[in-house]
Amino acid sequence: MPPDTKALWDALSQEIDKHTPETSGPPAVEALSQQPTVGDRLTSRLLGGTWFLLLVGGVTLCFLGFAGHKASLVLSPLLLLLGAWITAPLVSFGSGLSPFRAIAWAWPFAGLTCFLVVLPIALERSFLANRGEVLGQFARDLQWALEAAFSPGAGFVILLFAAFLGLFIRSLKFRHPWARPVSPARYRLHLAYLAVACASLLLFCLALLWRAPAASKLASPASSPVWDQLFAEYNLVGLETTRAQRQAGYAALESRTIDALQHQFPTLQRDLRMASDAVERQWGPEGVGSAPSREKYLFYRLKLDLQIRPRYQYSRTMGLLEDAILPRLLKPDLSAHEIEGWRSKLEELKSSLAPDRMSEIETNAAQYFDQSKNSEVVVFGVLDPETPRRSRVELKARDGQLAANAEPTPMKILGATVPLSPTVLLSHYEGNRKREQWEFLRSSIDELSPEELDRSLNAARKRFGSRIDYLDQAFFDEIAGRRYSDTVGPWIDYCLLVLELRQIKLNQGRYPESLSAGDSIRYLWQPKEQRLTDATLLSPAFGRSVSRRLP
Amino acid sequence: MNALNTAQPLARLVVQAQQGNKQAFEALFLQTHRLARKIAYSVLGDQLAEDAVQESFILVYRKLPQLADPEAFRGWLSRLVLHTAYRLASTRREQVPLLAEDLIQQDESHALVDTLHLRQGLARLKRADREILVLRELLGLSYGEVAYALELPVGTVRSRLHSARKHLAKRLAL
Numbered sequence: 194m195p196p197d198t199k200a201l202w203d204a205l206s207q208e209i210d211k212h213t214p215e216t217s218g219p220p221a222v223e224a225l226s227q228q229p230t231v232g233d234r235l236t237s238r239l240l241g242g243t244w245f246l247l248l249v250g251g252v253t254l255c256f257l258g259f260a261g262h263k264a265s266l267v268l269s270p271l272l273l274l275l276g277a278w279i280t281a282p283l284v285s286f287g288s289g290l291s292p293f294r295a296i297a298w299a300w301p302f303a304g305l306t307c308f309l310v311v312l313p314i315a316l317e318r319s320f321l322a323n324r325g326e327v328l329g330q331f332a333r334d335l336q337w338a339l340e341a342a343f344s345p346g347a348g349f350v351i352l353l354f355a356a357f358l359g360l361f362i363r364s365l366k367f368r369h370p371w372a373r374p375v376s377p378a379r380y381r382l383h384l385a386y387l388a389v390a391c392a393s394l395l396l397f398c399l400a401l402l403w404r405a406p407a408a409s410k411l412a413s414p415a416s417s418p419v420w421d422q423l424f425a426e427y428n429l430v431g432l433e434t435t436r437a438q439r440q441a442g443y444a445a446l447e448s449r450t451i452d453a454l455q456h457q458f459p460t461l462q463r464d465l466r467m468a469s470d471a472v473e474r475q476w477g478p479e480g481v482g483s484a485p486s487r488e489k490y491l492f493y494r495l496k497l498d499l500q501i502r503p504r505y506q507y508s509r510t511m512g513l514l515e516d517a518i519l520p521r522l523l524k525p526d527l528s529a530h531e532i533e534g535w536r537s538k539l540e541e542l543k544s545s546l547a548p549d550r551m552s553e554i555e556t557n558a559a560q561y562f563d564q565s566k567n568s569e570v571v572v573f574g575v576l577d578p579e580t581p582r583r584s585r586v587e588l589k590a591r592d593g594q595l596a597a598n599a600e601p602t603p604m605k606i607l608g609a610t611v612p613l614s615p616t617v618l619l620s621h622y623e624g625n626r627k628r629e630q631w632e633f634l635r636s637s638i639d640e641l642s643p644e645e646l647d648r649s650l651n652a653a654r655k656r657f658g659s660r661i662d663y664l665d666q667a668f669f670d671e672i673a674g675r676r677y678s679d680t681v682g683p684w685i686d687y688c689l690l691v692l693e694l695r696q697i698k699l700n701q702g703r704y705p706e707s708l709s710a711g712d713s714i715r716y717l718w719q720p721k722e723q724r725l726t727d728a729t730l731l732s733p734a735f736g737r738s739v740s741r742r743l744p
Numbered sequence: 745m746n747a748l749n750t751a752q753p754l755a756r757l758v759v760q761a762q763q764g765n766k767q768a769f770e771a772l773f774l775q776t777h778r779l780a781r782k783i784a785y786s787v788l789g790d791q792l793a794e795d796a797v798q799e800s801f802i803l804v805y806r807k808l809p810q811l812a813d814p815e816a817f818r819g820w821l822s823r824l825v826l827h828t829a830y831r832l833a834s835t836r837r838e839q840v841p842l843l844a845e846d847l848i849q850q851d852e853s854h855a856l857v858d859t860l861h862l863r864q865g866l867a868r869l870k871r872a873d874r875e876i877l878v879l880r881e882l883l884g885l886s887y888g889e890v891a892y893a894l895e896l897p898v899g900t901v902r903s904r905l906h907s908a909r910k911h912l913a914k915r916l917a918l
Contacts (some may be wrong), residue, residue, distance in 0.1 A: 198862075198881075198888075198909075198913075198916075199881075199914075201859055201861075201862045202862070202881045202882055204859050205859045205862055205863070205882060206842055208753070208859060209782055209785060209882075210778070218773075219769065219770045219773035219774075219801060220798045220802050220805075222766065222801075222802065222805040222806075223766070224767065225802065225805055225806050226806065227764060227806055227808065227809050229807075229809070229810055233807070233810060236812075248811075287897065287898075288895040289798075321865040367827075370823050370824060370826075371803065371807035371808060371810055371811070371820065371824055373810065373811075373812055373825070393764070453862050
């Protein structure tokens with residue numbers, strides 16, 4: 194204060210003292226009570242924050258409605274009371290709750306209420322279900338509760354209520370200026386700070402722990418609407434059409450399939466396979482296309498199968514090699530040009546297979562992690578047949594809402610899309626845990642022989658299946674079901690061997706007496722009583738004798 | 745500047761008055777009624793200041809047990825007197841001068857003319873600025889007491905006081 198102003202203030206004070214009359218004495222207070230009134234008590238309580246938070250929590254509860262759950266009905270009010278009691282010092286520090294603080298704390302406490310309402314339900318479920326299901330359902334419940342409480346309407350009502358309450362408390366405070374908030378004990382303030390610190394740390398850890406899994410390195414099978422029109426037009430999936438209509442549809446589909454196999458492969462893999470399956474169901478692989486294009490069709494069909502490697506269908510691919518390709522390699526008039534053509538095609542097929550079982554298992558695992566969310570693919574309006582029948586039945590049998598909400602989805606908060614929803618975070622976490630568990634399992638089977646490998650995987654399947662864990666049966670289905678390198682692989686090798694023998698016969702006029710490494714053939718055959726002929730080559734006994742790996 | 749008693753005996757009196765001790769209340773009144781009167785006077789003027797002081801001390805007696813910190817009595821009292829004075833001012837619906845001009849008319853020696861400029865400057869300030877200047881400069885309350893009386897953080901009191909002083913200086917310079 195400037196000195197001249199100070200002097201003025203002093204002068205003013207003295208003037209007031211001098212010119213104001215002496216007061217008449219203290220008022221008579223003998224009959225007055227010092228008990229606080231109801232208004233005083235109400236103001237103090239409301240300024241304290243706990244009641245305000247409980248009221249905001251109560252309004253939030255109106256938008257949730259978990260009344261059907263006994264645990265939530267009993268425990269949620271208690272947890273809400275505890276939450277309000279812990280949080281209140283943060284809301285009412287200093288001179289008590291203000292309208293600004295009321296508005297600022299309305300939504301955070303509404304969010305906390307959602308959590309506290311859903312928590313008892315998860316606790317109740319934890320006695321009945323395994324950890325994965327409880328966590329999954331908790332994430333879905335929490336997301337549902339948050340979306341309900343923070344829909345544009347509900348969020349606005351909660352905020353409006355908090356603002357109204359804040360203004361009401363302000364008016365009470367104006368009328369009761371002597372009232373002070375019920376001051377919390379110092380340890381409560383410390384407890385509140387501790388709770389905020391713990392919550393922040395927890396959120397930080399969740400952000401780190403539940404990071405998104407590594408980006409996909411495998412291209413997911415494509416699906417496109419190119420074929421939808423055709424399927425819709427001829428209703429190949431349904432049974433309502435007449436036989437003539439279906440046959441016309443299959444004929445159109447066949448020409449489209451063969452054309453696409455040659456020109457659009459591999460961009461439409463999944464659609465092509467569906468189309469090819471449909472056509473083959475009608476006429477079989479040998480009935481497809483005209484004679485010149487039939488061999489092309491067979492090759493592309495095999496290529497498609499090895500590209501997609503559908504689960505538990507490798508025997509069908511082996512059947513194509515045995516029943517359709519092998520007889521073509523043993524045609525009496527097979528020319529050197531044809532031998533070379535088949536050799537290059539078979540080599541191309543072989544190159545698309547993993548070199549050994551372990552490599553294939555790793556590919557399968559990577560495919561599972563990258564595509565687990567697409568495990569159920571709808572093509573042409575129906576479920577992809579690759580989805581195990583059991584899963585499809587289970588999905589239908591389960592509660593509709595549960596199945597509909599099973600996939601992680603972004604959250605709708607106040608009309609905006611929040612990508613990191615509880616279900617998405619949980620799926621990230623589970624994805625990472627699965628990868629970690631797979632890494633651990635892989636390190637233990639890395640050096641095993643194929644037989645030991647299968648035994649170990651079967652043991653692990655039982656172990657993980659019986660235990661509550663993240664690697665589920667679907668993972669082991671993926672590992673065991675996509676088994677092409679040691680099933681189809683030997684058949685391709687065998688076809689290549691047959692081509693080698695046909696080449697020798699073409700050059701020397703007859704098959705060799707015996708096979709050895711010196712003949713640049715990878716198999717050893719020591720004939721005892723049997724001479725090598727075209728018929729011998731077709732016999733399964735010969736195949737198994739030259740390759741113990743052949744099934 | 746004012747010459748009120750020190751806080752320690754005041755706090756002891758407050759505690760005794762909180763327990764219903766009438767003599768302690770009377771002593772409390774004697775120690776602080778000038779402070780209350782200056783606050784009331786700054787809002788209401790001479791005519792109503794006494795009424796405001798009486799009503800304020802009735803409130804003080806009734807609500808004193810609700811005062812958690814006896815050390816903060818002066819700030820708490822200031823808040824109550826301000827509340828009562830504004831309530832009286834609103835019920836009487838009268839134009840309330842900050843410091844009544846009638847003082848000047850009564851002042852035959854024209855001693856008040858020296859401070860007229862300050863009073864006029866105060867009268868032209870916003871209510872918030874005027875309150876904070878009166879509590880701090882005229883009554884000499886500490887920052888803590890001003891903060892308690894106006895229910896503001898001490899930091900806010902400092903910044904608002906700084907700003908109020910600047911506003912007053914502008915008015916005085918005009």
